[in-house]
Amino acid sequence: MGELINIFIKSAFIENLALSYFLGMCSYLAVSKTVKTAFGLGLAVIFVLAITMPINWAINTYLLGEGGMFGTDLTFLRLILFIAVIASMVQLVEMVVEKYSPSLYNSLGIFLPLITVNCAILGGSLFMVSKEYGFAESVSFGLGGGFGWFLAIIAIAAIREKIRYSDVPAPLRGLGMAFLLTGLMGLAFMSLMGIDLAAFN
Amino acid sequence: MAEAAVAKKQGMTFGKNEKKLLVDPLSTNNPITVQVLGICSALAVTTGMKNSLVMAIAVVFVTMFSSLITSALRNAIPKQVRMIVQLVIIATLVTIVELTLKAVSYDSYKQLSVFIGLIITNCIVMGRLEAFAMGNDPYRSALDGIGNGLGYGVILMAIAFVRELFGKGEFFGLKIIGASPEYWVDTAAEGSWMGWYQPNNLMILFPAAMFVIAVMIWIHRAWKPQLVDVS
Numbered sequence: 001m002g003e004l005i006n007i008f009i010k011s012a013f014i015e016n017l018a019l020s021y022f023l024g025m026c027s028y029l030a031v032s033k034t035v036k037t038a039f040g041l042g043l044a045v046i047f048v049l050a051i052t053m054p055i056n057w058a059i060n061t062y063l064l065g066e067g068g069m070f071g072t073d074l075t076f077l078r079l080i081l082f083i084a085v086i087a088s089m090v091q092l093v094e095m096v097v098e099k100y101s102p103s104l105y106n107s108l109g110i111f112l113p114l115i116t117v118n119c120a121i122l123g124g125s126l127f128m129v130s131k132e133y134g135f136a137e138s139v140s141f142g143l144g145g146g147f148g149w150f151l152a153i154i155a156i157a158a159i160r161e162k163i164r165y166s167d168v169p170a171p172l173r174g175l176g177m178a179f180l181l182t183g184l185m186g187l188a189f190m191s192l193m194g195i196d197l198a199a200f201n
Numbered sequence: 202m203a204e205a206a207v208a209k210k211q212g213m214t215f216g217k218n219e220k221k222l223l224v225d226p227l228s229t230n231n232p233i234t235v236q237v238l239g240i241c242s243a244l245a246v247t248t249g250m251k252n253s254l255v256m257a258i259a260v261v262f263v264t265m266f267s268s269l270i271t272s273a274l275r276n277a278i279p280k281q282v283r284m285i286v287q288l289v290i291i292a293t294l295v296t297i298v299e300l301t302l303k304a305v306s307y308d309s310y311k312q313l314s315v316f317i318g319l320i321i322t323n324c325i326v327m328g329r330l331e332a333f334a335m336g337n338d339p340y341r342s343a344l345d346g347i348g349n350g351l352g353y354g355v356i357l358m359a360i361a362f363v364r365e366l367f368g369k370g371e372f373f374g375l376k377i378i379g380a381s382p383e384y385w386v387d388t389a390a391e392g393s394w395m396g397w398y399q400p401n402n403l404m405i406l407f408p409a410a411m412f413v414i415a416v417m418i419w420i421h422r423a424w425k426p427q428l429v430d431v432s
Contacts, residue, residue: 169419
């Protein structure tokens with residue numbers, strides 16, 4: 001259990017998908033103009049990451065590996081299968097949310113399709129493979145990674161809301177400022193890298 | 202939109218409109234600094250010019266062929282499942298690139314690791330398929346794909362140039378400036394005129410790419426004021 005909590009904290013803060021690996025930057029920069037929309041997208045990312053990660057883990061272990069169903073090394077199909085899982089999961093989540101919670105659907109609606117091409121999701125799955133996580137670990141990694149991404153987009157949206165009232169040079173306004181801020185936040189997050197989680201056990 | 206006007210004229214001619222498709226993404230409609238697409242890989246792979254060049258070539262290949270194929274199939278793809286169809290086309294092309302790179306240059310393959318796979322979710326590819334290839338003929342879609350791939354590549358190389366030169370003192374892996382006799386300018390040599398020089402290690406870290414892109418956007422928009430964000 002302690003190890004799972006460790007993975008959660010590590011993937012949320014120390015190896016933050018948005019601010020340490022800079023994954024999912026397209027939607028991160030495009031949707032962070034207000035806190036409200038950033039909140040919706042962040043929630044959707046947590047949701048999709050936590051669902052796709054275990055499914056992709058199962059596919060990678062039971063279908064593609066040498067010890068899997070087909071008994072041969074099929075890892076060259078990994079990218080196609082992973083992205084198909086992500087795309088169909090996003091579609092499924094969209095339909096379920098639309099049926100059971102129309103109010104959530106209305107606030108998330110536009111962002112759900114965007115998530116398919118959010119590299120944090122595919123990147124998360126690929127990192128999970130390269131780190132050789134097990135089932136429970138991949139769930140924890142998915143939740144933690146999603147939570148870290150959620151925090152990052154909320155933080156930049158809050159800063160961008162405030163900075164609109166500042167006197168920024170015209171060519172740097174908007175996008176340019178968002179890049180600078182993300183860079184500075186990335187530097188701040190690097191200071192968490194030295195934390196040794198083994199010390200907490 | 203100019204894109205819609207292009208669609209009406211058919212045929213394999215190369216006129217003003219076709220040239221525009223190739224040249225526009227290099228500056229006024231650049232995928233990275235204007236459309237804000239494909240940032241992730243721009244940050245991750247730009248610590249060296251060699252990796253950036255490999256990445257740029259891979260992306261040009263994928264954007265060109267995915268636009269071509271999607272455009273050729275555009276009337277046969279049902280609207281509800283178009284995302285999945287597009288993703289499968291892109292994923293197939295990326296797998297081809299990945300395996301080719303693994304065979305041809307294993308070093309680059311190791312260094313680029315997951316980022317070759319992440320071309321699938323590079324929004325430039327999806328974005329151009331949605332915005333252009335689904336409504337235009339294959340020839341022009343391929344041109345648009347090449348143009349956007351090149352626009353991405355140019356920015357990638359520019360970022361990599363700054364980061365590699367100031368971070369490691371190298372240019373395409375050639376040692377230019379640093380504190381050992383291997384470098385062209387040896388700052389550690391006795392009485393060297395560059396003795397004060399220290400490499401800027403910040404440039405190798407991820408956040409530096411953000412700063413470099415921000416400065417590039419600044420210069421680009423100061424030069425072309427019509428791009429300035431008014432909101």
